[in-house]
Amino acid sequence: MTYAASMTESGDVDLLGALAYAELTAFLRMAEDASQLAPNLTDRAELGSLAVAEYGHFVLLRDRIAELGADPESAMAPFAEAFDAWHEQTKPGDWLQALVKAYVGLGIALDFYREAARHLEPSIAPLVEEVLADQGRSEFVVDRVRAALADDPTQAGRLALWARRLVGEGLSQAQQVAAARPQLARLLADADQADISRLFAQLTEEHGKRMAALGI
């Protein structure tokens, strides 16, 4: 195996490992938020169903990592600290914050899947399709947040601030991961710092569009 091939493979496993840990953690944290913050059993079940969909993605990613001959736990481990830190710094204080967090988190994850599909295809293509097909599941969040804002428009400022904090903390963790995992950064952004900045700028722009959809 050439050095270049081994590098690419390691970047692939890194990317799949990061996404796998992100999905596993999103599943567990969303379930926690649903349990602790949902105002009624229907909403609890709705956020629960989003969480379950995340677990499904985790399983696909874990199996793909194993197919590549890597150990899923080892592939995920380097990213645990960054994702755990993000979740610790962004514990929702109420149901609306939990909804916005779920929506923002899923949105950014989808952006990463799209990037991954550009760089890893065809190995990850069916997985990305399945994840994108699940996108509709988060639409209940848009309904709930818009309804809450219609009832009380003063919530918009608070939630907009919250969403910026979610992204800000996320980019800060991502910068650290990119520095620690150069193969991964190279895979996603063709190596130089300017490209990484461009990738982040694009994620931020997509995020802005999603916030407009929520009305915040």
Next chain:
Amino acid sequence: MTYAASMTESGDVDLLGALAYAELTAFLRMAEDASQLAPNLTDRAELGSLAVAEYGHFVLLRDRIAELGADPESAMAPFAEAFDAWHEQTKPGDWLQALVKAYVGLGIALDFYREAARHLEPSIAPLVEEVLADQGRSEFVVDRVRAALADDPTQAGRLALWARRLVGEGLSQAQQVAAARPQLARLLADADQADISRLFAQLTEEHGKRMAALGI
């Protein structure tokens, strides 16, 4: 509709509502325990997969309640307090307690499903089959607990005490539910207090067999 028919139907919806809330809550609490207590990512994913299976059962029950023309949220609501109280009183302090709780909780739920199948059939039969088919999923718990006890046999006493507390708190909540929902108690135990005691005695006996399987 005769009085008797309306009573039976209300008992059916009660039973499905209680099981649905139990599954929804088990899903969320197991996910929480997996997130907070699992010693590694593999175990976290394993308990996560048990949690996801619970969510699948919840969906089946919720849909069945809706098919009967009842509102799932209203059907579940009368049982929320008892199940929430049980979970509050039995928060696992470590991973082994979380495993034993998952195993004990699933076991008791299966006993209730079997009772339900005897009394509600044929409406609930396919659902019970699906739940029983999932029984194998909890076998990883047996492996983990037995391995932990092989490493450190002194854990057995502590875990046996924990399992008794889980059942004791459960029976105490169940007594209160049975008193508050006479149709449900009547459905499961043909009405009189002696029968309810017999049902509880049987659940306790099944529980004893499961504890023997765990080695505690």
